[in-house]
Amino acid sequence: MNMVNLKINNVPCQAPEGSTILEAAHEVGITIPTLCYLKEIKRVNGACRVCVVEVKGAKNLLPACVYPVSEGMEVFTNTKRVQNARKMNLELILSIHNQDCMSCVRNGDCELLRLCKQYGVDKSNAFEGVLPERQDDDSAPHLVKDSSKCIICRRCISTCAENQGVGVINVVERGFNTHIACAFEGKLADSTCIGCGQCITVCPTAALVERDDTEKVWAALDDPTRHVVVQTAPSVRAALGEEFGLPIGTNVQGKMVAALRRLGFDGVFDTDFAADMTIMEEAHEFLERVKNGGKLPLITSCSPGWVKYCETFHPDFIPNLSSCKSPQQMFGALSKTYYAEKMGLDPRNIYCVSVMPCTAKKFEIGRPDQSAAGDGIPDVDVAITTRELARMIHRSGLRFLDLPDEDFDPAMGQATGAGHIFGATGGVMEAALRTAVETLTGEKVEPVEFTQVRGTDAIKKAEYQVAGLTLRVCVVSGTANAGKVLEMVRRGEKQYDMIEVMACPGGCVNGGGQPIQPAPVRNFTDIRALRAKALYDQDEASVLRRSHENPLVQQVYAEFLGEPGSEKAHHILHTSYAPRPRLF
Incomplete structure (x- = not known):
């Protein structure tokens, strides 16, 4: 990598050739403000002009986010001229901006607002x-x-x-x-x-x-006729702490459970249990297709944003989608069938709340074919995001950081390491492989990790030789990347047996409902990797790391469902899809 020499605020430094002034300044401890620029977005045009800097020899101020460094360049990031220009640009933006900041979410x-405070606007x-x-x-x-x-x-x-x-x-x-x-x-x-x-x-x-649905939750908690249960997705525990000042990637599962219990929920459960259930059904479905010449590649269906994308843009791949409901919906279905029966409750009186890293989950709860209990009873009544849960905790006056660590309620709260990693791109695939490979071989596979499908790369591929079969798998995150993979499969350029797709780049840890980090953090911190690490660390610390080892899962099948893929399991835990019109 070629390096160029330059000065920033009279301090000599070096930066890689082709890097921007913004990036070079960051490396020497200077944060240049931005409003339009994000590193993850390729189409950058420096439109907001908040990042302007002074460069010796240049007549006009230059946008640091797009202007490349050059040999001998002298940059000044905090001159009076620069500060005045930034302030004026912020004033112009603010002049057409609704300023009801007191009530703004x-x-x-x-x-x-942060930049206006910084520059005295x-x-x-x-x-x-x-x-x-x-x-x-x-x-x-x-x-x-x-x-x-x-x-x-x-x-x-x-x-x-x-x-x-x-x-x-x-x-x-x-x-x-x-x-x-x-x-x-x-x-x-x-x-x-x-x-x-x-x-x-x-x-x-x-x-x-996001549409704020917390008032629905408060109303349910205040209704004495309701038995209100809550489930939390794996990614929530890896990000919720950011809303309370903790470092990115801090696992706050114990405090989260304690907070939910103090909010008044009758049952505090773990979606990771339903993730283990998903693997039991999905692995069974995959092996059935492999053995009986079914439609391949099998494509995962855990991400509702991806499912809707497939139904809309690639409906010819609908037969490839796993018929398994997502873990959110599986949990809701079991809460109003298995749990209702076990607790002697009327499913109509159970109100199921899910806390998700994903805004598409709000859409998913209203999809057709999501009523395992029948009579129009929805599997899940309301889905809120990680951000909405944080607002509920703040409103309740709970001192989150002072709460003790508590465990999920046991009725539907026991999960394995395989369930924990569902929130990271590659996690669903790895969890499925742990069960599918051991089912095919009849032997316990060590080590349990399938590291080839880990990491935050947009597209990952791997092959495994298992019981005389070659299993070809692909992991993709971000629906634009999913579209590229499907096009290659459609043209016959790539052949896979199983594909994991997550709608959000990096997986659910980077979901649309997660805590929002500002540009200076997003541009120079791998948020996805830090949050994913929290989940992989929890997996590594788990005693049980394969979904089929979960004793609660085994109990549900023994007492209620029969076996994976049974008629009852299919009725409660599976769903259907349909093409959607492309309007605009």
Whole structure:
């Protein structure tokens, strides 16, 4: 790698050739502010101009996020001219921004507000502006768009189009009337939006937020006729602590359980138990297809954003989808069948709440064929995000960091290491391989790890020789990457027996409902890897690391379902899919 010599604020330093001023400054301990730039987004144009710096010899200030370093360059990041320019740009942005910061859900982690404080911007010295008339959109079950808080940074557009391959939003009109919208000013609910929420996580303000369903949960907890149970996905414990000031990747399972119990839930359970159930059904389904010439590759169905993407953009692959419900839905189904029967409860009186890293889960609970108990009783009543749970904990006055570590309730709270790693890209595949390989060979496989499918790479491939068979597997995250893999399979360029797909880049640990980190953190910290490590560490520390070893899973089959793939198991734990029209 060729290095170039330059000076930043009169301090000599080196930076890789081709890197930007922003990146070079970071390496010497200087954070240059940004609003439009994110490293993970390729379509960067330096539009916000908040990152401008002074370069000796240049007439104009230059955008640090896109301007490359060069030999002998002299950069100044904090001159009066630079500070005044940044402040004026922030004032211009603020002049057309809805400033109801007191009640804004992003108060405390709004990137615009943080920079305005940093540069001394307030209403008294900002430009007077007129708020443009823009269309809000609350039509979707997972997301609310408040255009009055949009700063036209275009992060959401790039993420939706590039990382997710969906592209349902874009810049509409010009000049003062410029805004972000669906084609023909259509509603998100009528578009091909897959509900992944990646646009929310990159939004620097509250122009895009998840639909807040916490009032439904509070109402259920206050209803004496309801038996309210809660399940938490594996990724939630790896990220919730960030909302309370803990380092990224801190596993707060024990305190999370304690908080949920103190919020008043009648049962505090682990979605990881349902992840183990998913593996039992999915591994059985996979082996049945391999042995009996079924449709291959089998493609996982745990991610509702991915499932909707497949139904919309690649409906010819619907027969490849596993018929297994997601762990969220499996848990809900069992809570209103197995758990209801065991506890002597009427399923109608059980209210199932799920805490998920994923905004698409809000859409999934309303999908057809998600009522194992029948009579229109939904498997899951409400899904909230990690961020929503944090708001509930804050509102309740619980001192999260002072809470003791407590265990999940045993009725549906026992999980293996295989269930824990579901939240990381490659985790579902590895969990499935642990069970499928041992089922095929009839022997315990050591070591238990399948490291080839680990890591945050967008696409991972591996082959395993098992009982005379060659198992070819692929792991992909981000639906744009999934589309690339499916195209290669469709053209016959690649052949796989099983494919794991997660809608969000890096997997559920990077889901649309996870704590939002600002650009300076996202640009220079591997958040996905840190959160995933928390899950792999929990797996490694587990006594039981294979889903089929879970004694609770064994008990459910022995007492209730019979065996994996049984008629009863299929009725309760499996679902169906259908093509969706591509409107806009």
